[in-house]
Amino acid sequence: MHQRTIFDTPIVNTLLRGFSIGFLKLTGWKVEGQLPPGGYKCVLIAAPHTSNWDLPYTLMVSFVLRLNVYWMGKDTLFKPPFxxxxxxxxxxxxxxDKSSNLVAASAEAIREADGPLALVVSPEGTRSKTNYWKTGFxxxxxxxxxxxVMAYIDYGRKVAGLGPVLVPTGEVEHDMQVVKDFYSTIRGKNARQFEA
Structure with a gap:
């Protein structure tokens, strides 16, 4: 993953960080947390994902916390002119329809990245209500x-940021329960669509 992004465009990054800090403060939001030591490469869980507003808030929180994030979205978002x-x-x-090797390709991209890279993944895989989480992340x-890293946007408390860090043990059911326990009190914008 070597594409240039808004996060490594110096002047724009500085301006948008200032805007993000100001906007979130004016609208009553608090940002908390930080990457763990040595966590400049990580997978960030983005949950709950219940609204199109999640992306702008995620980007603003990323600027405030000085993260270099990448996120995955359905290919229809990437049609011209956008x-x-x-x-x-x-x-x-x-x-x-071609995502069978997405997990392996994503893992390889993180391993091969030259600098910081936080890959944001939504375990729900959709903004619609879902009763199970995908384990791709x-x-x-x-x-x-x-x-x-368990990232969150809690619309109920107006708090967003980075929560606990989980080093995968390989015991997927146990680790997923740890993740779901953390998110059980976090409220999405459309809270009825989220179930940890």
Missing amino acids: AGVMKWLGGIPVHR YWIAVGAEVPI
């Missing part, structure tokens, strides 16, 4: 040998 802009915002198009972290 393709260049979406990639510049850190987007990576996902072709759902978990296996990407295992394959890349990086920690999982």
